[in-house]
Amino acid sequence: MRQLKPEVVEQRKRHLLQWIVHYYVKTSKTVSSSLIAEEAGLDLSSATVRNILQELEEEGFLHQPHTSAGREPTDKGYRFFVDYLSDVQRLAAEERERIEEQYERRIEELDTLLSETSRLLSRVSRGAGIVLSPQVRRQAIKRLELIPLGGHNVLGVLVTEAGMVRHWPIHLAFAPSARQVNLLNRFLNENIRGSSVDQAQAAVLAKLAQMEREFQELTSLAGELLTEVGRVVVPESLYVEGADNILSQADQFGDLKTVQSLMRVIGQKERLAGLLEKELRESADSKVPSRVRVRIGEEAGLPELRSASLVTHVYRHGGRVLGVLGVLGSKRMEYSRMIGLVDYVGRLVEERLREWDEEAG
Numbered sequence: 213m214r215q216l217k218p219e220v221v222e223q224r225k226r227h228l229l230q231w232i233v234h235y236y237v238k239t240s241k242t243v244s245s246s247l248i249a250e251e252a253g254l255d256l257s258s259a260t261v262r263n264i265l266q267e268l269e270e271e272g273f274l275h276q277p278h279t280s281a282g283r284e285p286t287d288k289g290y291r292f293f294v295d296y297l298s299d300v301q302r303l304a305a306e307e308r309e310r311i312e313e314q315y316e317r318r319i320e321e322l323d324t325l326l327s328e329t330s331r332l333l334s335r336v337s338r339g340a341g342i343v344l345s346p347q348v349r350r351q352a353i354k355r356l357e358l359i360p361l362g363g364h365n366v367l368g369v370l371v372t373e374a375g376m377v378r379h380w381p382i383h384l385a386f387a388p389s390a391r392q393v394n395l396l397n398r399f400l401n402e403n404i405r406g407s408s409v410d411q412a413q414a415a416v417l418a419k420l421a422q423m424e425r426e427f428q429e430l431t432s433l434a435g436e437l438l439t440e441v442g443r444v445v446v447p448e449s450l451y452v453e454g455a456d457n458i459l460s461q462a463d464q465f466g467d468l469k470t471v472q473s474l475m476r477v478i479g480q481k482e483r484l485a486g487l488l489e490k491e492l493r494e495s496a497d498s499k500v501p502s503r504v505r506v507r508i509g510e511e512a513g514l515p516e517l518r519s520a521s522l523v524t525h526v527y528r529h530g531g532r533v534l535g536v537l538g539v540l541g542s543k544r545m546e547y548s549r550m551i552g553l554v555d556y557v558g559r560l561v562e563e564r565l566r567e568w569d570e571e572a573g
Contacts, residue, residue, distance in 0.1 A: 226296075228254060228264050229273055233285045233293040237544045240464070242282030287509040290521070290543055294506045297548045301555075352406050357397055363387050373406075394570055450485040452478055457541075464542035465519040477516040478540070487514060488524070488536045495526040496533040504555045508543060519543065523550045525558030529565040537561065 231252050232243045245261045248254070256264075265283060268274045273292060274283040285293070352373040359367040364384045388396075403419045404412040455478045462471045477484055490513075491505070507513075507522040517540075524538030537558060539550050 224254075224256070225264050225267065226292075228252070228256070228261070229268055229289065229292060230296060232268075232274065232283065233289055236284055237293075237546065240544055242277065242284045244282035247282065287511065287543070290508045290547075291506075291511070294508065294547050294551070297551060298504070298506075301548070301551060352408060353404050353412060356400050356404060356412075358382070358393050360388065360390060360393050366393065370409075391570075450481050450488070452481065452484075455479070461542060464544050470519050473516040474520060477514060483514060483516075487512065488538075491524060491526060491536055492533055495528075495536075504551050504558075506547065506551065521545055521547075523547075523554045525554045527558050527561045527565075529562060530569070534565070 228248070231248070231254065235241075235243055235247075235251075245258055245265055248261050248265075249256070249258050254261075265274065268289075269276060269283060271288075272286055273289040275286045276283050353370065354373045355369075355371040357369045357371075359369060361367055361381070364387050366382050366384060366388070368382050400416065404415055407415050455475065458465065458471070458475060458478070462468075465471050465474060503525075505524050505526075507517075507524075509518050509521070512518075512520070512522050519542070520540055521543045522538060522540050523545075524536050526536045527534055538554050539545075541550065
């Protein structure tokens, strides 16, 4: 009988566990060996599947609620699945960064490519090499940026959707501050992106006219807002929204007593806040940059969360740990989507804090 290499056996076991956890998260149904043979498409015999299931159960990745029932993942099984997703997302992020870097490099090189092409044509043909670039005035604008050069001078940089780049020096009648340039760049790009050069001026003037009409209303709104702010005595340190979503999915969290204790922790907030504050302290002491953290069941450290999973992201600004945000849900949550969501929102918060600093500068 042919003996498989240990690494092949281990890889086969990992693939089967990934499929089981994914299936259970999607359907909330226990998984049997016959179901795996019919739907998993892993090309394994029934005897092999049964042996692997037995090993995974002995190793603590799966649990069989009843003798005649199929298996379901344990917290350890969920942890394996989440770590696998994190590795996949890390690789995907690295690939995305590589593609974006290549794209930006190609944009920068396009003008050079066109001029070198005309030079090559001239050299080979012993005539005049001709390359017509797209008409910039008719192209959609992707980005228009002013870069301060000091004093009254700025550099204008125009990038079109077609990849053309144009830059030229501009001498202004006054010396703008860095804050003024940043505000103008943001205003312009919010209102002219996708417009042609010919359309951009009309679009900006129309927006300015609209802003003038809205300014009086904004003044009134700002007064009311500041009045409300003045009434706040003790701000919330922990914001929790969507607790009713837990109740609407109560069947995913266990019996009524378990759901009640979970809702009590969410409502009282102090213990949940203490858990998150502990994560802030750990992140402040760590030299490793923040990343998404997933706690499954008892990993959270609160017995009331044993039927839930907590996905968090510690956000920083200026090298300091400021806060933590995340999602609390069932252990059957879509981990890939939740990890991506929490990571994305965490980075948005950090970016917004950086922008506020730039505006204040």
